[in-house]
Amino acid sequence: MISGEAMQKQEFKAPPANGISPAPETRRSEKAKTVPDPLVEVENLSLFYGTKQALRNISMNIPRKKATAFIGPSGCGKSTLLRCFNRLNDLVDGCRIEGNISINRKSIFDPDVDITDLRKRVGMVFQKSNPFPKSIYENVAYGARISGINKKSVLDDLVEKNLKRAALWDEVSDRLNDSAMGLSGGQQQRLCIARAIAVEPDVLLMDEPCSALDPIATAKIEDLITELKENFTIVIVTHNMQQASRVSDYTAFMYIGDIVEFDATEKIFLNPAKKHTEDYVSGKFG
Amino acid sequence: MPRLWKPGDAYIWISGLALMVTLVMIGGLLFLIATKGLGSMWPVDIGHYTLKDGSTYLGQLQSRELVRGASGVKNDSDFRVKLKIGNRDLYGLDFRWIDETDIASIDYPPEAVILERREWGNYHGYLKEIRKNGTVIPGTAPGAFGVFEDLIHDANKIYDEILKIEKGEIGDINYGIEKQRLKLRGLSMRGESNPAKESEIRLKIEEYETRYKISEAELGKLYTELIRNEVVMLSAAGDEKVMPLGKIVLAFRPNDMGFAQKAGFYVERFWGFISDDPREANTEGGIFPAIFGTVLMVLLMSIVVMPFGVIAALYLREYAKQGLMVRIVRICVNNLAGVPSIVFGVFGVGFFLYGIGGIIDSVFFKEALPNPTFGTGGILWASLTLALLTVPVVIVATEEGLASVPRNIREGSLALGATKFETTWKVVIPSALPAMLTGLILAIARATGEVAPLMITGVVKLAPDLPIDGHFPFLHLERKFMHLGFHIYDLGFQSPNAEAAKPMVFMTAFLLILIVIILNITAIIIRNRLRKKYATSAV
Numbered sequence: 001m002i003s004g005e006a007m008q009k010q011e012f013k014a015p016p017a018n019g020i021s022p023a024p025e026t027r028r029s030e031k032a033k034t035v036p037d038p039l040v041e042v043e044n045l046s047l048f049y050g051t052k053q054a055l056r057n058i059s060m061n062i063p064r065k066k067a068t069a070f071i072g073p074s075g076c077g078k079s080t081l082l083r084c085f086n087r088l089n090d091l092v093d094g095c096r097i098e099g100n101i102s103i104n105r106k107s108i109f110d111p112d113v114d115i116t117d118l119r120k121r122v123g124m125v126f127q128k129s130n131p132f133p134k135s136i137y138e139n140v141a142y143g144a145r146i147s148g149i150n151k152k153s154v155l156d157d158l159v160e161k162n163l164k165r166a167a168l169w170d171e172v173s174d175r176l177n178d179s180a181m182g183l184s185g186g187q188q189q190r191l192c193i194a195r196a197i198a199v200e201p202d203v204l205l206m207d208e209p210c211s212a213l214d215p216i217a218t219a220k221i222e223d224l225i226t227e228l229k230e231n232f233t234i235v236i237v238t239h240n241m242q243q244a245s246r247v248s249d250y251t252a253f254m255y256i257g258d259i260v261e262f263d264a265t266e267k268i269f270l271n272p273a274k275k276h277t278e279d280y281v282s283g284k285f286g
Numbered sequence: 287m288p289r290l291w292k293p294g295d296a297y298i299w300i301s302g303l304a305l306m307v308t309l310v311m312i313g314g315l316l317f318l319i320a321t322k323g324l325g326s327m328w329p330v331d332i333g334h335y336t337l338k339d340g341s342t343y344l345g346q347l348q349s350r351e352l353v354r355g356a357s358g359v360k361n362d363s364d365f366r367v368k369l370k371i372g373n374r375d376l377y378g379l380d381f382r383w384i385d386e387t388d389i390a391s392i393d394y395p396p397e398a399v400i401l402e403r404r405e406w407g408n409y410h411g412y413l414k415e416i417r418k419n420g421t422v423i424p425g426t427a428p429g430a431f432g433v434f435e436d437l438i439h440d441a442n443k444i445y446d447e448i449l450k451i452e453k454g455e456i457g458d459i460n461y462g463i464e465k466q467r468l469k470l471r472g473l474s475m476r477g478e479s480n481p482a483k484e485s486e487i488r489l490k491i492e493e494y495e496t497r498y499k500i501s502e503a504e505l506g507k508l509y510t511e512l513i514r515n516e517v518v519m520l521s522a523a524g525d526e527k528v529m530p531l532g533k534i535v536l537a538f539r540p541n542d543m544g545f546a547q548k549a550g551f552y553v554e555r556f557w558g559f560i561s562d563d564p565r566e567a568n569t570e571g572g573i574f575p576a577i578f579g580t581v582l583m584v585l586l587m588s589i590v591v592m593p594f595g596v597i598a599a600l601y602l603r604e605y606a607k608q609g610l611m612v613r614i615v616r617i618c619v620n621n622l623a624g625v626p627s628i629v630f631g632v633f634g635v636g637f638f639l640y641g642i643g644g645i646i647d648s649v650f651f652k653e654a655l656p657n658p659t660f661g662t663g664g665i666l667w668a669s670l671t672l673a674l675l676t677v678p679v680v681i682v683a684t685e686e687g688l689a690s691v692p693r694n695i696r697e698g699s700l701a702l703g704a705t706k707f708e709t710t711w712k713v714v715i716p717s718a719l720p721a722m723l724t725g726l727i728l729a730i731a732r733a734t735g736e737v738a739p740l741m742i743t744g745v746v747k748l749a750p751d752l753p754i755d756g757h758f759p760f761l762h763l764e765r766k767f768m769h770l771g772f773h774i775y776d777l778g779f780q781s782p783n784a785e786a787a788k789p790m791v792f793m794t795a796f797l798l799i800l801i802v803i804i805l806n807i808t809a810i811i812i813r814n815r816l817r818k819k820y821a822t823s824a825v
Binding site for chain 2 (some may be wrong): 086088091116117118119120123124126127128130131132133134142143145146147179192195196199
């Protein structure tokens with residue numbers, strides 16, 4: 001059996017030893033402002049889908065236990081960048097990455113990095129809620145089970161703890177064995193969050209987690225994000241400017257595969273350094 | 287006209303019409319088969335027909351039709367009737383067409399009897415006398431028919447006992463002797479001279495032979511018992527016929543039965559049809575071995591085809607690098623579904639029977655050669671041939687199921703640190719299970735109705751033993767078997783008495799359809815359960 005991952009690993013081109021490769025364009029990204037205590041460090045990251053370049057020489061540092069938001073018009077590469085952090089882009093045929101990403105000062109592209117291990121450390125919540133066609137209980141226990149934990153008492157505690165952390169326990173505690181498909185959209189999304197944090201990741205990636213939800217469900221998820229950033233480093237992609245300003249501590253504005261500006265959220269929204277950013281956050285374009 | 291086309295109403299009407307025509311055709315087919323088949327078992331009243339030329343017949347009305355005479359004039363008197371007159375030993379034919387104009391009179395005497403016999407089909411006549419243990423009971427005596435029925439019942443019990451001895455005890459003995467004979471042959475083939483062992487085997491054979499003699503004596507006694515009592519019948523024309531009771535399966539007087547009695551009789555007969563072995567070159571009796579063979583073959587096929595089809599589809603869809611090669615394979619798989627089934631049959635004969643079967647025989651069943659064990663048609667080879675025939679269906683359905691599993695669910699699993707295999711095994715396969723079962727349903731439907739490849743890979747007109755019995759290893763995959771589809775062909779087109787077999791053809795067809803429906807409904811129920819459990823539509 002040939003593993004798809006193994007195949008994609010071959011395609012993936014290891015970064016040059018110096019970690020810096022010449023960018024096809026001379027235009028430099030806004031160099032990341034020094035953030036305190038960075039957990040994720042992105043250095044000169046470029047990504048190509050075939051011949052098309054989706055990310056252009058991006059460098060940024062993402063702070064530990066803070067929420068960082070990526071904003072920008074559709075197709076600017078926010079989700080692509082996000083999916084680099086857990087190497088989900090490896091699954092895409094013809095995807096090629098240059099540059100480097102380090103988490104806890106360890107490059108995630110090192111050959112000795114176990115990709116499943118990386119993904120356990122970097123959890124992800126998707127735009128469209130994607131609970132597995134299993135019971136609520138099994139959804140939350142999924143990560144533990146694939147790590148080989150099958151002891152019922154351990155799993156019971158794990159499920160309860162994480163459903164509580166995802167503010168879903170009160171709503172589903174009496175029907176843990178029902179199918180997760182019977183939940184409402186907002187509940188499903190919170191279940192996906194519970195599932196992701198049950199693995200105890202260092203980083204939690206959220207790819208427009210509220211775009212398919214109504215305002216009430218959105219408010220619940222936003223509250224949840226605010227709580228979760230006590231324990232997790234959160235990176236969130238959003239189209240919703242208010243949401244970015246409400247939940248995030250840092251905000252990156254991206255445009256056509258480039259980071260235009262990256263700074264504390266207040267600064268981006270109240271006093272952006274660049275005209276382009278100001279135009280976008282004030283709704284003049286985008 | 288253009289105004290009619292533009293809104294598309296016409297298209298809707300045409301498509302609706304096409305659907306309706308299809309439904310009517312399916313409904314009509316089922317209706318025809320069900321009425322012709324189920325109706326044939328009803329005990330129709332028996333009439334005593336006297337014709338103008340003085341001849342008389344006892345017959346059951348089967349059908350009535352317009353005579354296409356030379357005159358071409360449609361007239362009330364131009365009808366003719368088809369009677370089932372039975373008594374093949376007297377008249378040569380069971381059926382007779384009679385012009386209605388030739389009939390002088392019809393009456394329905396309640397004492398008219400129909401006998402179902404083990405040979406020569408039905409007998410229609412009157413009870414003249416019963417010879418019981420040397421005493422003679424006249425047929426007109428009160429309660430004579432009751433005595434007759436009891437005697438038939440007793441005779442049937444003896445007959446069952448004979449069958450039990452023949453199939454059970456004597457079957458065991460034959461099986462044992464054959465085994466010892468093969469052992470002996472094996473010894474001499476290997477060139478070993480082991481007199482002690484040889485004499486031991488011969489001793490065992492002798493033991494079996496003494497057992498056989500005992501059973502044979504018992505059988506002889508039962509056989510004389512079976513024909514000790516006799517019955518004398520009178521035909522409509524008054525000819526006498528003496529019959530031993532052991533030759534009669536059952537006797538009934540349809541004219542003397544009420545509706546409830548007839549209904550009871552009908553149910554009994556229907557059950558007999560499903561549960562009995564066939565008689566008289568399959569034209570009478572039941573079709574149990576054919577039902578059993580069909581279901582067992584389909585089950586064996588399912589067991590083989592599902593893992594193969596699913597694994598092949600998994601590789602094609604999940605693991606193989608999507609490119610020219612996979613495209614070619616996929617086209618080949620699709621084309622395979624369109625290959626005529628007889629081609630698969632021929633392949634089965636060449637590959638399974640002669641190839642694999644031949645090798646198995648030469649390795650494991652050397653002693654029995656030149657008699658083939660696996661090197662001839664059998665239920666295993668037939669099932670494997672059908673599995674080959676249906677594997678494309680399963681692959682295509684499974685692939686579609688796999689393709690319809692949303693990408694974000696796979697990514698969700700991968701993002702939690704699951705490997706590709708874990709994702710496939712724990713998330714993708716459960717989600718695609720309903721589609722796999724759809725493939726199985728289609729495969730079952732196709733396999734159950736297939737006859738051509740089976741005719742050359744192991745189906746026979748009459749199988750002496752079922753593929754499952756009490757001898758180790760209980761499931762005998764090398765045995766030939768009977769199949770409903772082939773049964774239909776054999777009854778309808780190879781039978782010496784096609785007219786008599788016609789109702790059986792319809793009944794068998796009805797049962798075949800019923801089995802397909804039952805197998806499908808079972809699979810559909812399972813699929814719906816799984817669908818509910820693994821519904822993938824988010825929100």
